[in-house]
Amino acid sequence: MGKIIGLTYDSKEAWPIQPGQTLDANAEFDPAATIDEIVSALESGGHQVKKIGGARELLAQISNLGVDIVFNVAEGLSGRNRESQVPILLEMHGIPYTGSDALTLGATLDKSVAKKIFVADEIPTAKFFIASEGDDLKELNTIGFPLFVKPCSEGTSKGISLLSRVEDYEGLRRQVDLISECYHQPSLVEQFIKGTEFTVVVLGNETPEAMPVVQYKINDKLELLDDFYTFDRVAAESVKYICPAEIPNNFAKKLQGLAVKVYKSVGCRDLGRVDFRVDEKGNPFVLEINPLPCLAKKDAFGRTANALGIPFEKLVLRVLNEGLRRVNMDRQEAGV
Template identity: 65%
Template sequence: MGIIIGLTYDAKEDCPVKQGQPIDFNAEMDPPDTIDEIIEALESGGHKVKKIGNFKNLLSQIDHLCVDIVFNISEGVFGRNRESQIPMLLEMRNIPYIGSDALTMGMTLDKMVAKKCFVVDNIPTARSFVANSAEDLDGFNGLSFPLIVKPCYEGTSKGITPASRVENVEALEEQVRFVNEQYQQPAIVEEFIKGRECTVVVLGNDSPKAMPVVQYEIDNQLDGDVFYTSEHVRKENVNYICPAEISDELTNQLQELAVKVYKSVGCRDFGRVDFRIDDKDNPYVLEINPLPCLAKKDTFSFVAKELNKSFEEMILWVLEEGLKRLKMTEQETEVCA
C-alpha cells in the first residue's frame, strides 16, 4: 500500500498573462501536461495523489488536507518570496513536504543572495552587481563588457532577450530600465560568459548525488555567444544533450561543484544547478533551482535515459529522498478526522 500525496503547484491556466504584463509573466507555471505527468509518475509507485494546486487552494484546505505528505512544485505568483509561501504554510502546520524549505526557496530565487553564499563557499560565479535603477550603476566599476542584464528574481529565462547581452554603457542603462520597469525589481548585471552551457540535477540529502551532466544546444550551437532567452523557452527550441559533450575531468568538476552549490544553500531532496563554461574550461555557476522543471520533455527525462531509468522512476526517486529525510515509510497513511 502506498501513501497519500498532496500535490501543490501553480497551473498556467490559473495565471493568464494580463494586459500590461510581460509576455513571459507565467512562464514558470506548469501546463496541465506536466501536472498529469507528475501525478502518473507518483501513482506508478502505488501512491494516491490529491491535486491541491496553488497557495489559495492550500490555505482553504489546510485544516482538512488528509494527506501523508505534500509534493510541492509551486512557483508562487508575486515577489521574491513567492516560492517560499507554500513551504512556510506547511511548516506552520507541521505538514511534511517534499522539496526545499522556505528559506532556501527565497535565497535561491534572489540570484544575488544565492551568489553571496557561493562567494563565501569559494564557488566560482561570474562577477556581478545589482542595479536598482539605470542611475544606480556604481557596482559597474571593474566589470568588463560584454555584460548580461537579468531580473534579480525570476526564472525560466524571464526577461532574457537578445538585448540582455550588452556591449556598452548606453545599452546597459536601457536594459536595466527594461528589467526595473517590466519586472518591477532590481536587475542583476553579470559578466557575460561566452562558451558552453550545462546543467546538473542533484538528488538527496545527507550525501547528495549529482546526476549525469546535461548540455544545452542553443540555435544549433554548443558553444559561443548564444544564450537561453525567453523566446527559446516559448518556442521550445533548445536541445538537451546527455551526457554533455565535455571531458570527463570537466564532468567531474561540474558534478562536484553542483553538490557544493546544493549544500551551500541548504537545498533538499532535489535541485538543478546551471553553469556556463568558458573556453579555458573554467565553470561559472549561474544559479541553483530548488524547483527545476519536472516536465517529461525537460532535463529529468534525459538524465533518466542516461541512467537507464524511466521518467517515472526519477520522480519516485525524488519522493524517496524526501521520505528518507523525513524518516517516513511508504506505508503510513494519515487517519483523517
C-alpha cells in the same frame, strides 16, 4: 504501502496572461500536461494523489488537508518569497513536504543572495553587481563589458532576450530600466561568460548525488560562445538538451562535484538543478541553483531520466522517496 500525496503547483491555465502583462508573465507555471505527468508518475508508485493547487488553495484547505506528505512544485505568484509561501504554510501546520524549505527557496530565488553565499563558500560564479533604475551605472560597473543583465528574482529565462547581453552603457541602462519597469525588481548584472553551458540535477540529502551532466545546444550549436538561452528560444524549443554531455569524464566529474557543493552550500533538500556557463578556457561559473527545477519530461529533468536508463516516473518517485526518507516516513512504512 501507498501514501496520500498532496500536490501543490501553479498552473499556466489558472493564470492566463492578462492584457498589459509581459508575454512571459506566467512562464514559471506548469502547463496542465506537466502536472498530469507528475500525477501519473506519483500514482505509478502506488500512491494516491490529491491535487491542491497553489498557496492560496492550500491556505483554504490546510486545516483539513488529509494527506501524508505534500509533493511541492508550486512557484508562487510574485515577489522573491513566492516559492517560500507553500513550504512556510506546510511547516506551520506540521505537514511534511518534498523539496527545500522556505529559507533555501528564498535565498536561491534571489540570485544575488545566492551568489553572495557562493562567494563566501568559494564557489566560482560570474562577477556581478546589482542595479536599479536611477543608479549611477558607471560607478557600479567595475567589471567592464560585455555584461549580462537579468532580473534578480525570476526563472525560466523571464526578462531574458537577445538584448540581455550588453556592450555599452546605453544597452545597460535600457535593460536595467526595462527590468525595473516590467518586472518591478532590481537587475543582476554579470560578467558575460563566453563559452558553453551545462546543467546538473542533484538528488538526496546526507550524501547528495549528482546525476549525468546535461549540455545545452542552441540552434544546433554546442559551442555557444556569445549565444545564450532566452525566453523566446525556450518557448520556440530551439534549445536542446544533450544528456549525458559529450565531455571528458574528468570534466563531467568536476561539474558534478561543484553541483553537489552548491547544493549543500544553500541547504537544498531532496532535489535541485545547478546551472553553469563554462568559459573558453574551461573554467566553470555557477549561474544559479534551482531547488524547484522544471520536472517536465522534455526538460533537463526528463533527459536526465533517459540518460540514467530509467523511466521518467522512476526519477519523480526517487524525489518523493528522498523526501519520505528525510522525514522518516519510509521507516513507518517498513514497520521499523
